[in-house]
Amino acid sequence: MYTFNNTEIAFAWRTNRELRKAHFLFKTIAQPWLVSMGSVLLRIALAMRFPIAWIVKPTIFSHFVGGETLAQSLPTVDALAKYGVKSILDYSVEGKGTAKSQEDAYNEILSSIRNAAHNPNITFSVFKPTGLINVDILTKLSQGESLAPEELSQLNVFKERVRNLCSTSSKANTPILIDAEDSWYQIALDDVVRDMMLEFNKEKPYVYNTLQMYRTDRLDFLKKAYDDAVTNGFKLGIKFVRGAYMEKERERAKKMGYPSPIHPTKDDTDKAFNDGQEFAFSHLDTISIFCGTHNEKSVNKLCELMEKGGVSKDDSRITFSQLLGMSDNISFMLGHLGYNVTKYIPYGPVREVMPYLIRRAQENTSVKGQTSRELLLIEQELNRRKTKSKP
Ligand SMILES: Cc1cc2nc3c(=O)[nH]c(=O)nc-3n(C[C@H](O)[C@H](O)[C@H](O)COP(=O)(O)OP(=O)(O)OC[C@H]3O[C@@H](n4cnc5c(N)ncnc54)[C@H](O)[C@@H]3O)c2cc1C
Secondary structure, three states: OOOOOOHHHHOOOOOHHHHHHHHHHHHHHOOHHHHHHHHHHHHHHHHOOOOOHHHHHHHHHHHHOOEOOHHHHHHHHHHHHOOOOEEEEEEOOOOOOOHHHHHHHHHHHHHHHHHHHOOOOEOOEEEOHHHOOOHHHHHHHHOOOOOOHHHHHHHHHHHHHHHHHHHHHHHOOOOEEEOOOOHHHHHHHHHHHHHHHHHHOOOOOOEEEEEEOOEOOHHHHHHHHHHHHHHHOOOEEEEEEOOOOHHHHHHHHHHHOOOOOEOOOHHHHHHHHHHHHHHHHOOOOOEEEEEEOOOHHHHHHHHHHHHHOOOOOOOOOEEEEEEOOOOHHHHHHHHHHOOOEEEEEEEOOOOOOHHHHHHHHHHHHHOHHHHHHHHHHHHHHHHHHHHHHOO
16 A cells, blocks of 8 residues: 655655764664673663763664653654654653652653643653552552552552543543553553543543553453443543563563463464454444554555545544654654654653663664664665755
């Protein structure tokens, strides 16, 4: 359907200098040995509190992150909006597990929601539940273990905060996405999110859960969630992703001797992702789709369904999304064509967003096709500009 190879559209927002920097960056992270060595060195530097901002900030940080604060990220929001691409500001600080860090994260997410309420170019808010609660509590809860009184009170604080975030989002008329991480504590989160949907999604989906379709049980989960939504009269907001923690999931399952919850092959994950979206699409009256992927085939599949089903490109029930610094060829083309498309813009202090950045580097190394695609497109655009500027 779409080829997503129009580099003039994809990189219209990037200067030559920015493109050359991006080219250097992707060339570097295409080398698995460099990424492995760099990740180890950065982790050591972080642990020793060695200054890293001088090397990280002008390179990988400036490519994949909006800024150290919400305010610093706003120029990126404006720049994207000029090309029909909306934004989602994502406070990407990974949970340290302390009460102070949880309170700080909660306050930061609240201000990002309030900020979104006044900015038409920010169409969703987002948060990672593990920034707000200790994962051990969620894990115990997911495994049906009883909680100590102190853990119970922490759980209550967490639930109250999640409720406030969802309530503020619905009042701000900006839906909120709840990210998914490890499968072994997702059961507890799914229950919390379901309660939020029941309370806030009566008219329209303000609360979105995330389904990682690399999990073998998610298609079934989706179908049951749909039945539940129909029976109890609420809308389902679903962010579809493939899933970012495959190696960790498989290793844990092997180590602890339970069957891996992840599909055995990439083809199986691809099929589950597409089947999930197809199921959601055939129940659009109840399910709104947030398609978070850099996979061109999956994007095209959904575009085709929309075209065949006579659903307009800007139907509010369907949104596409990519991460800042990746797949501009998809985001900017979709924006150009009039689809609802957003970029996740991570932000946070340099040291705190390092785990996010290391994950991006590792993802771009291991997903070889993705890196070479980014490189090829950047090279094409640099060549196109060179040829064009010749008399
Ligand atoms: C906007 C947005 C939001 C996101 N939010 C989340 C989130 O909340 N939680 C989360 O976990 N991830 C999230 N991700 C990351 C996402 O899950 C993927 O890791 C990433 O997007 C790569 O998948 P893809 O669909 O873009 O592309 P592809 O390159 O087509 O797929 C790569 C993915 O396929 C799967 N895969 C690869 N090899 C195999 C194999 N051998 N067997 C089985 N499966 C395999 C893995 O999930 C891998 O990440 C988000 C991504 C985007 C764009």
